Amino acid sequence: MGLESSVTSPTSAEGSLQAQPLITPSIWSGFWATFKRDMLIAVRHRGEMANPIMFFLMVITMVPLGITPEKGILQILAPGMIWVVALLATLLSLDGLFRSDFEDGALEQLLMSPQPLYFQVLAKVLVHWLTTGLPLTVMAPLLGVMLALPAEGFLPLVCSLLLGTGCLSLIGSIGAALTVALRKGGLLLSLIIMPLYVPVLIFGSSAVSSAIEGFPMGGQLAVLGAFLAFAIMLAPIAAAGALRISVNG
């Protein structure tokens, strides 16, 4: 991979340990190890994985029952409703992002690994997105049908959720890292993260509604893409820093 660098152990007395220099593994080997492990855990705990998706499904199913089954009103509600519920579903699942690793000591092991924490966090966030954001995005068109979303709204809905849920997972990881050491961090996590989610929500749902009204949606999607690019660059750094503080305390 071209990322290996060799670190020679200090020369000293002859012994099996000094005989061969230790090779720092490539960044990808650490990334893969964590990615694979978290994917396996997610697959073995399928029930937990289904939680946010069930929440998404149930709330959207109740909207026509609770408000009105009238098509005209549902059409207006649909983009915002789907986006708000997708956001809340992500928020629900965030608390567990680092929690179990913190409780069983795996986080400590991650911090003292020679691997950069940035990529470890990125691997964990990627798994989180694959198990919440991606299923939510895939389910959204189905729920769009339930809420009588007009045909021209489907493509922007999927595109905006695809970009937006990535942002949500990444931004959320900062809050999860900050509150991981607190016994009841759930409420605080929501308070920290909510304001940061607002721009994503605004641009996401407005991409859908403007497409329905016949305007181009490129602008909003471009902004979401920019959010995502920034979040990929910066959020893992912030989360890594927050994890160090949390474990240190």
Add this chain to the structure above:
Amino acid sequence: MTDSLIELKNLRCERDERVLFEGLDLQVNAGDIVQIEGPNGCGKTTLLRVLTTSSVDYEGELYWSGKALNISKLDYLNQLLYVGHLSGIKKALTPRENLNWFSGINQGHKRCSIEVALEEVGLFGFEDVPCHHLSAGQLRRVALARLFLTPARVWILDEPFTAIDKQGVANLERLMTEHAAGGGCVILTTHQDMTIQSLRKINLQSYRGVAA
């Protein structure tokens, strides 16, 4: 021939406005097995956490093979293996998957195969049994199987003998002696009596500060 691996100079740790220890000077050479002693709550785990770089709440200086730790940190972490109270073992995964992860995030290569390491700790045949089927002692053994796999020189072990039977303790002591003879070093805490001849004991009680 002394080969200084880790050196602590005038280390001082405080917790909740209580000085745990101060003026701690310690040089750990290749071939040393150092036991940190002291009653519960005297700062043994805190000291180990400082040594594993996961805590930075200390005053004083740390050196790794003659260089200040903040300069040589990557090299140090490459050579470090830490088994703590909390082992980091995932109950949903099998011992094989757990050990693969540890190896992946650390040096990436192993001294022997996972089967051999698990056989050494008496878990032959448990490679693919999910860890939630294992007993506390067996889980501990999975964590300790890392000692057979790792190429790291510095082992920091926090209460490694908890829940391990007599035969297992003897095996571990033999392994530590071999490791030290091969040019590594071991820093551990335990409340058990150890039979290793060359054991160095550091009692944290004697570095206890007066209340701040």
